[in-house]
Amino acid sequence: MTEYHLTTPISEEDARKLKVGDIVYVSGEHVYTARDEAHQRALELFEKGERPPVDFEGSVVYHVGPVAWQKNGKWQIVSAGPTTSIRMELFEDEFLRKYKARIIIGKGGMGSKTLAALKEVGAVYCSFTGGCGALAAKGLKEVRAYEWQDLGMPEALWVITAENFGPLLVTMDSHGNSLHDEMDKKVAARKAEVYAKIGVQV
Amino acid sequence: MKDPAQVIQDTTVRLLRKAATVLPADVEKALRAAYERETNATAKTQLEAIVKNIGIAREGIPMCQDTGIMIFYVKVGEKFPFMGMIRDALTKAVVQATAEIPLRPNAVNPIVGGNSGDNTGKKIPWINWEIVPGDSLEITAFPKGGGSENVSIVGMLKPGVGLTGVKKLVVDNALSYMGKACAPNIIGVGIGGGADIAIKIAKQQLLRPLDDHHPEPEVAEIEKEIFEAINATGIGPMGLGGDTTVLAVKVDYAMRHPASLPVGVAVQCWAARRSTAIITKDLSVQYVTHPVEEK
Ligand code: SF4
Numbered sequence: 474m475t476e477y478h479l480t481t482p483i484s485e486e487d488a489r490k491l492k493v494g495d496i497v498y499v500s501g502e503h504v505y506t507a508r509d510e511a512h513q514r515a516l517e518l519f520e521k522g523e524r525p526p527v528d529f530e531g532s533v534v535y536h537v538g539p540v541a542w543q544k545n546g547k548w549q550i551v552s553a554g555p556t557t558s559i560r561m562e563l564f565e566d567e568f569l570r571k572y573k574a575r576i577i578i579g580k581g582g583m584g585s586k587t588l589a590a591l592k593e594v595g596a597v598y599c600s601f602t603g604g605c606g607a608l609a610a611k612g613l614k615e616v617r618a619y620e621w622q623d624l625g626m627p628e629a630l631w632v633i634t635a636e637n638f639g640p641l642l643v644t645m646d647s648h649g650n651s652l653h654d655e656m657d658k659k660v661a662a663r664k665a666e667v668y669a670k671i672g673v674q675v
Numbered sequence: 676m677k678d679p680a681q682v683i684q685d686t687t688v689r690l691l692r693k694a695a696t697v698l699p700a701d702v703e704k705a706l707r708a709a710y711e712r713e714t715n716a717t718a719k720t721q722l723e724a725i726v727k728n729i730g731i732a733r734e735g736i737p738m739c740q741d742t743g744i745m746i747f748y749v750k751v752g753e754k755f756p757f758m759g760m761i762r763d764a765l766t767k768a769v770v771q772a773t774a775e776i777p778l779r780p781n782a783v784n785p786i787v788g789g790n791s792g793d794n795t796g797k798k799i800p801w802i803n804w805e806i807v808p809g810d811s812l813e814i815t816a817f818p819k820g821g822g823s824e825n826v827s828i829v830g831m832l833k834p835g836v837g838l839t840g841v842k843k844l845v846v847d848n849a850l851s852y853m854g855k856a857c858a859p860n861i862i863g864v865g866i867g868g869g870a871d872i873a874i875k876i877a878k879q880q881l882l883r884p885l886d887d888h889h890p891e892p893e894v895a896e897i898e899k900e901i902f903e904a905i906n907a908t909g910i911g912p913m914g915l916g917g918d919t920t921v922l923a924v925k926v927d928y929a930m931r932h933p934a935s936l937p938v939g940v941a942v943q944c945w946a947a948r949r950s951t952a953i954i955t956k957d958l959s960v961q962y963v964t965h966p967v968e969e970k
Contacts, residue, residue, distance in 0.1 A: 474716055474717075494716075494717065496720060537740070538740065538779075539740060540737060540740045540742070540777060540778075540779045542777055551736060551737065551740075551777065552736055552737040552738070552739065552740040552742075552779075553740050554739050554740050554741070557822070557855065580855075580857075580913065581855045581914070600913060600915065601724075602720075602721045602724035602725060602728070602912075602913060603822070603857035603913050603944070604725070604728070604738070604739040604741075604820075604822075604857045604944060604945060604946045605724050605725060605727075605728035605738075605739070606728070606732075606736075606737060606738060606739045606740035606741075607728050607731040607732040607736040607737065607738050607739075608724055608727050608728035608731055610731075610736065611731060640720055640723075640724060642717065642720055642721070642915065644915065652717075652915060652916075653914075656853065656910070656914060656915065656916055657853070659909060659916065660850065660853065660908050660909060660910055663907065663908055663909055664850070666907055667846060667850075667904050667905075667907045667908050668843075668846070668904075670900060670903050670904040670907055671839065671842040671843060671846060671900050671901065671904045672839050672842070673839060673842070673843050673846075
């Protein structure tokens with residue numbers, strides 16, 4: 474369990490150093506929010522040979538639909554805990570291959586397609602503690618742009634400068650390890666003991 | 676004379692603000708205790724983040740970006756003089772709180788689509804009414820997040836499976852969602868009545884203080900057994916492993932039909948937001964869960 478403080482853009486080499494169980498804090502200008510629709514749009518643009526408004530290479534992509542408001546004409550993130558990542562399993566592997574983001578953040582973990590892409594591209598998936606919207610907002614210091622507004626506040630692409638955003642727990646790494654898969658096995662192994670406590674025989 | 680509708684509305688705005696930003700003392704205490712107790716290093720990082728988050732939110736920031744769908748539990752005294760004003764005042768309070776705190780607009784039309792933008796709409800806020808003796812009004816704001824609601828269930832069991840079957844249903848449900856409902860969770864269980872009654876009882880259990888026990892020892896025993904079984908899974912905070920998967924399990928029941936054994940399981944995430952106030956017939960207000968600090 475090593476603690477890293479990384480600044481974006483993050484290199485492939487740095488991403489490959491991260492292992493399941495490590496803690497990461499991220500700072501820098503390449504921090505973007507993206508949910509289902511932003512992933513889809515980014516992939517469509519790539520197909521058409523067009524470029525998205527930001528450079529995803531070396532970036533941190535956060536699965537979140539933030540609560541934000543405008544104060545004195547400037548957007549601010551108010552609360553921004555992670556959303557359930559598995560919905561993005563449909564696009565994440567392609568997204569990683571095409572755009573080479575290095576850290577994907579969300580909650581609940583992702584599936585085998587994403588795990589394979591992380592290995593291939595050299596990237597990790599981090600879990601940010603679910604519901605901790607106020608803590609996240611502290612690390613998401615500045616909104617530099619609010620792109621793809623037509624998708625609505627939660628689905629839009631928020632362009633953010635982060636300062637010590639974390640703790641991010643690496644739960645899927647580029648070496649084929651997934652804490653989520655490991656947990657499934659661990660819990661399954663305890664099932665008989667759990668059932669015994671409520672008088673159920675297996 | 677104060678305007679009763681305005682008093683109810685103002686009180687409710689404060690309830691919604693406090694609910695969104697400050698956990699009830701018993702929930703915060705339980706989360707801190709879980710953090711102190713935890714032996715798993717990963718789990719400790721998750722609980723530490725939650726405890727930090729609670730501290731930041733207290734300054735007036737919604738603790739979670741999902742500020743929930745608007746639900747109230749209202750106990751109105753049969754002699755409370757302003758009964759007819761309550762629904763309208765609560766609805767206006769929701770609109771006001773949504774803009775001021777701010778809350779995330781979470782009221783979506785399931786038929787034609789579209790978000791109302793102010794957390795109100797058909798049947799929302801949902802009000803659970805109870806008429807009680809007396810002349811005052813008790814309002815509990817209970818905004819409920821989507822993540823934990825999505826894993827709440829009703830099981831229509833065969834009576835032959837007995838109480839063991841009931842416990843198994845609750846434990847199997849916890850095993851299937853594996854902490855994805857932002858564990859540590861609080862689980863409410865309602866047994867009997869009917870499908871609607873069982874889940875209603877289950878959800879009401881989420882209003883109980885975390886450290887109480889059911890007054891009937893047989894029911895308290897069921898609470899304890901399920902609590903210990905789910906914590907033995909090792910699912911842990913956020914399903915990433917650890918000692919604390921549930922902070923509490925609360926069970927209650929109604930008589931059942933001979934042919935059915937309905938069981939409702941209501942799941943609450945760690946952001947167990949609730950805030951209660953009592954308004955007397957003279958319009959004096961007492962905040963129960965979030966008292967006004969004396970200066
Ligand atoms: S389950 Fe609860 S804590 Fe988690 S995101 Fe939803 S409302 Fe927030």
